[in-house]
Amino acid sequence: MQVIGNNLTESFAYTTLTPDQVSGKALALDIGIRSNLLSYTVYARERQLIRIVATELVQSLAENETQFTQWVRNDEWLGMKYEQVNIVWNDARFSLVPADYARPQHAATLARHLFQTDSFEMLRYSDAGKDQLLFPVNEKVYYAIRGRFPDAHHEHIACRILNWYMDPSIDQEFLVVNQGDYLQVLYREGEKLQFCQSFPSSTPGEGAYFVLNTMEKLAIHREKASIRTLGLSEESALFQSLDTYIRSVKGWNIPLPEALKQAYSYHPLLVSKL
Numbered sequence: 001m002q003v004i005g006n007n008l009t010e011s012f013a014y015t016t017l018t019p020d021q022v023s024g025k026a027l028a029l030d031i032g033i034r035s036n037l038l039s040y041t042v043y044a045r046e047r048q049l050i051r052i053v054a055t056e057l058v059q060s061l062a063e064n065e066t067q068f069t070q071w072v073r074n075d076e077w078l079g080m081k082y083e084q085v086n087i088v089w090n091d092a093r094f095s096l097v098p099a100d101y102a103r104p105q106h107a108a109t110l111a112r113h114l115f116q117t118d119s120f121e122m123l124r125y126s127d128a129g130k131d132q133l134l135f136p137v138n139e140k141v142y143y144a145i146r147g148r149f150p151d152a153h154h155e156h157i158a159c160r161i162l163n164w165y166m167d168p169s170i171d172q173e174f175l176v177v178n179q180g181d182y183l184q185v186l187y188r189e190g191e192k193l194q195f196c197q198s199f200p201s202s203t204p205g206e207g208a209y210f211v212l213n214t215m216e217k218l219a220i221h222r223e224k225a226s227i228r229t230l231g232l233s234e235e236s237a238l239f240q241s242l243d244t245y246i247r248s249v250k251g252w253n254i255p256l257p258e259a260l261k262q263a264y265s266y267h268p269l270l271v272s273k274l
Contacts, residue, residue, distance in 0.1 A: 019076055171190060211227075
């Protein structure tokens, strides 16, 4: 690990080219925002991987939003120009609501009801087909991002899961995504997303309980069910626990170079489509 600031520790970095070597290339940037982790991926056309970095925070962004500014200032790559910038918010708090209820005039009421948000938080949304996926973000962090990347596209990581990993042509699809300290569970029947929620998960047993409890509430028989996981190795304790109770558990077989396997554990959705 490399200490790069008072509250920043670079946990992982992988680079295929130097800044000089990418001069003149059309580059895109994905930035992952979590309360305790900042990460980014730089890629060229056709998603050719250039660089991927994960940086752990000593304090959460909610406690000290200036860490984002410090992170950008200390990293040469984040000072470069990009044709496209995507900000991927990775927060356990989100909710799927009909589009009519996601209008600006309802935002404050929805935020208080769904998230018990404080005054420093604001509501954002990502398009999720006929619905909107709502999620709160720290207002100071959001405007710090806007200051550096004013034209960036903002989305919640759950929408990446929907767009990249769920197939509406499949009759029933149940997906479990490991996000480190919490799990995301999504269930779709045909084109209709039936369930989309996150659960805290500090132990494999706790994670398995939430998955099995969700299946029971959705009337999915685990003796007949087939689920897929993302961000879990088949050797992990949680995968093994799910495999004990559910008829068919399959992981995404994503071929990654050995050097990228650690990065996948930090942010699988920023790595796995490269």
